[in-house]
Amino acid sequence: xxxxxxxxxxxxxxxxxxxxxxxxxxxxxxxxxxxxxxxxxxxxxxxxxxxxxxxxxxxxxxxxxxxxxxxxxxxxxxxxxxxxxxxxxxxxxxxxxxxxxxxxxxxxxxxxxxxxxxxxxxxxxxxxxxxxxxxxxxxxxxxxxxxxxxxxxxxxxxxxxxxxxxxxxxxxxxxxxxxxxxxxxxxxxxxxxxxxxxxxxxxxxxxxxxxxxxxxxxxxxxxxxxxxxxxxxxxxxxxxxxxxxxxxxxxxxxxxxxx
Amino acid sequence: xxxxxxxxxxxxxxxxxxxxxxxxxxxxxxxxxxxxxxxxxxxxxxxxxxxxxxxxxxxxxxxxxxxxxxxxxxxxxxxxxxxxxxxxxxxxxxxxxxxxxxxxxxxxxxxxxxxxxxxxxxxxxxxxxxxxxxxxxxxxxxxxxxxxxxxxxxxxxxxxxxxxxxxxxxxxxxxxxxxxxxxxxxxxxxxxxxxxxxxxxxxxxxxxxxxxxxxxxxxxxxxxxxxxxxxxxxxxxxxxxxxxxxxxxxxxxxxxxxxxxxxxxxxxxxxxxxxxxxxxxxxxxxxxxxxxxxxxxxxxxxxxxxxxxxxxxxxxxxxxxxxxxxxxxxxxxxxxxxxxxxxxxxxxxxxxxxxxxxxxxxxxxxxxxxxxxxxxxxxxxxxxxxxxxxxxxxxxxxx
Numbered sequence: 001x002x003x004x005x006x007x008x009x010x011x012x013x014x015x016x017x018x019x020x021x022x023x024x025x026x027x028x029x030x031x032x033x034x035x036x037x038x039x040x041x042x043x044x045x046x047x048x049x050x051x052x053x054x055x056x057x058x059x060x061x062x063x064x065x066x067x068x069x070x071x072x073x074x075x076x077x078x079x080x081x082x083x084x085x086x087x088x089x090x091x092x093x094x095x096x097x098x099x100x101x102x103x104x105x106x107x108x109x110x111x112x113x114x115x116x117x118x119x120x121x122x123x124x125x126x127x128x129x130x131x132x133x134x135x136x137x138x139x140x141x142x143x144x145x146x147x148x149x150x151x152x153x154x155x156x157x158x159x160x161x162x163x164x165x166x167x168x169x170x171x172x173x174x175x176x177x178x179x180x181x182x183x184x185x186x187x188x189x190x191x192x193x194x195x196x197x198x199x200x201x202x203x204x205x206x207x208x209x210x211x212x213x214x215x216x217x218x219x220x221x222x223x224x225x226x227x228x229x230x231x232x233x234x235x236x237x238x239x240x241x242x243x244x245x246x247x248x249x250x251x252x253x254x255x256x257x258x259x
Numbered sequence: 260x261x262x263x264x265x266x267x268x269x270x271x272x273x274x275x276x277x278x279x280x281x282x283x284x285x286x287x288x289x290x291x292x293x294x295x296x297x298x299x300x301x302x303x304x305x306x307x308x309x310x311x312x313x314x315x316x317x318x319x320x321x322x323x324x325x326x327x328x329x330x331x332x333x334x335x336x337x338x339x340x341x342x343x344x345x346x347x348x349x350x351x352x353x354x355x356x357x358x359x360x361x362x363x364x365x366x367x368x369x370x371x372x373x374x375x376x377x378x379x380x381x382x383x384x385x386x387x388x389x390x391x392x393x394x395x396x397x398x399x400x401x402x403x404x405x406x407x408x409x410x411x412x413x414x415x416x417x418x419x420x421x422x423x424x425x426x427x428x429x430x431x432x433x434x435x436x437x438x439x440x441x442x443x444x445x446x447x448x449x450x451x452x453x454x455x456x457x458x459x460x461x462x463x464x465x466x467x468x469x470x471x472x473x474x475x476x477x478x479x480x481x482x483x484x485x486x487x488x489x490x491x492x493x494x495x496x497x498x499x500x501x502x503x504x505x506x507x508x509x510x511x512x513x514x515x516x517x518x519x520x521x522x523x524x525x526x527x528x529x530x531x532x533x534x535x536x537x538x539x540x541x542x543x544x545x546x547x548x549x550x551x552x553x554x555x556x557x558x559x560x561x562x563x564x565x566x567x568x569x570x571x572x573x574x575x576x577x578x579x580x581x582x583x584x585x586x587x588x589x590x591x592x593x594x595x596x597x598x599x600x601x602x603x604x605x606x607x608x609x610x611x612x613x614x615x616x617x618x619x620x621x622x623x624x625x626x627x628x629x630x631x632x633x634x635x636x637x638x639x640x641x642x643x644x645x646x647x648x649x650x651x652x653x654x655x656x657x658x
Contacts, residue, residue: 060544061540062467062468083367095541099536099538101543111546
């Protein structure tokens with residue numbers, strides 16, 4: 001297994017409401033390249049907030065404060081000379097609910113690369129769209145109807161379109177915030193297959209509520225409890241020999257519940 | 260302890276006591292609401308049918324065939340003598356006044372004597388249409404005779420759509436008011452649409468939630484409820500007295516109505532922007548778009564139907580508004596069609612107001628006809644708004 005460190009979180013603290021509410025307490029963790037890292041934990045444990053720290057989406061929330069570092073490829077993304085726009089093009093994100101733009105399937109993917117000047121209209125753009133859709137195995141289904149609205153697709157297809165849209169910018173890291181929680185089992189399976197494929201090219205960090213899913217596709221799992229990182233290990237270790245009592249309980253409860 | 264009233268045993272397990280009285284209540288309520296709707300609709304029906312009854316006749320105009328003797332004297336000195344004494348009161352003075360002009364355009368008419376179809380006087384017109392008039396019995400006899408000879412005809416009132424206002428009711432038309440409305444509303448939209456939409460975008464998408472933006476918000480909401488006449492005062496004080504925009508012009512009218520519609524457009528645009536799901540904004544930001552790119556490329560296209568609907572409704576509002584125009588001199592006698600936004604102009608609603616205060620039957624009938632046209636424009640505008648809303652809400656069906 002590749003053990004190159006892609007990103008590391010250093011002593012990260014996060015507050016909402018102008019520092020009144022602390023969400024994350026001194027998180028330290030390393031994210032390994034070309035692996036799927038799953039963040040698990042009960043609702044409100046801060047796993048989604050941590051995910052949003054990776055592409056500085058938390059800055060959109062009023063009264064949010066971050067202390068600490070997230071070092072990606074040797075550079076802290078919270079440094080003053082790093083713009084959040086650059087961070088977000090390098091670190092893509094897929095959301096819980098599919099949120100395609102109300103544009104055609106083609107434009108959904110081509111919109112951002114065009115704005116960032118990566119491609120111009122024409123052959124190169126067509127190629128980028130095709131390649132992105134192929135990576136999420138959506139190309140065969142939609143190649144005849146690229147001009148149709150992205151919102152006309154089914155939920156699972158919409159989510160794959162959103163993943164394709166994110167990878168069209170060729171990010172280094174792909175963040176996924178419960179990407180399958182709004183989908184049916186078959187669509188979930190499609191997405192999971194896509195994720196396993198995608199990790200060959202990208203580093204993936206995902207939040208999931210579904211422990212079976214974490215077990216199926218994650219290489220490493222981090223368990224959060226009330227803003228603390230309790231345990232972080234390979235997926236196998238976490239699910240077979242959890243060290244911390246809270247992890248054991250969580251996995252026991254949750255695993256049986258979901259099963 | 261209170262003694263409980265003993266209840267009769269129910270007949271079957273699904274029996275509920277008081278079910279009947281409850282259903283009677285709901286039945287009554289339903290019929291009461293139907294009655295109120297019926298009541299409102301009947302008022303609308305009475306209003307529209309009354310306007311139709313009075314106004315439809317204005318779309319026809321009486322013409323009269325009389326001998327015209329075009330002599331040099333009539334053309335140069337007194338056109339009235341071209342018409343025989345008996346008929347002088349029956350033909351339109353507007354036609355008589357135009358006679359020299361007519362001869363100038365077609366000189367062959369000079370020194371001819373022939374029977375011509377001429378626009379009739381408004382009193383004759385009213386008499387032919389069977390409405391009250393001030394004709395003497397002698398004149399009526401002449402008209403009856405002419406009618407028997409098929410020398411009186413009702414034709415489509417083209418003058419109503421090709422002329423401006425006139426002191427001679429039979430020659431008064433609606434064109435300058437229509438033109439004035441188009442120009443005024445154009446200025447209104449040029450002012451209030453860009454300013455309103457941009458203000459709304461700033462407040463909704465860019466501004467931080469602070470004391471200052473809250474004060475701005477409250478003021479905009481209050482502005483929407485300011486009586487229109489105050490906007491007229493403002494227009495008079497600022498645009499005419501300070502800036503020196505010409506009085507009665509489409510420019511000053513448009514600016515004043517623009518100020519009036521501004522808060523409506525701001526509020527409706529903000530509502531439209533707020534209805535765009537936040538997920539769209541997040542998706543844009545997550546792709547590294549900045550705020551402008553995100554708003555311009557993703558939020559505005561989604562909000563556009565709502566913005567258009569709000570703007571069209573405020574436009575209809577501006578078209579129907581009269582009171583602010585009182586103070587900036589737009590409610591006045593304007594016979595000529597305006598050709599520039601700085602020309603003296605009247606608008607449809609102002610023309611209706613002017614005609615409504617006139618005593619002659621022909622003006623009354625024109626008032627109703629003008630109301631019909633104004634109502635038609637309103638209905639069309641509202642239908643466009645509804646169409647945009649239903650069409651785009653289907654297209655952008657988004658959870």
